[in-house]
Amino acid sequence: MMHQIIDKIQRETGISTEHASQAYSIILTLLKEKLPASLGSQIEDLLIGKELDYAPLVKEKMEKLSNTANEKIHEATKETTEKITEITEEAKNLINKIFK
Secondary structure, three states: OHHHHHHHHHHHHOOOHHHHHHHHHHHHHHHHHHOOHHHHOOHHHHHOOOOOOOHHHHHHHHHHHHHHHHHHHHHHHHHHHHHHHHHHHHHHHHHHHHOO
16 A cells, blocks of 8 residues: 555656655654554554554543543542531531520
């Protein structure tokens, strides 16, 4: 597939094979840099016809989701604890007023 892409670049732009190959390398490097690491490392394999391994990408996304969920749960727990403490103090004050 790499040669097909280089040939297509050459045909459509009219540049030399050497320049088309350089363009291909530049694009490949850019894709590797811009895509998530788990995908970027597989770009060359994909271009030579190998199947993409989605497991690292899914794992990376699941870890991010898990971290976000944990942060939200921690935040909700903290807010709930603060609210319960506030309500408990208000209840104590009311009970003290009633029985004084």
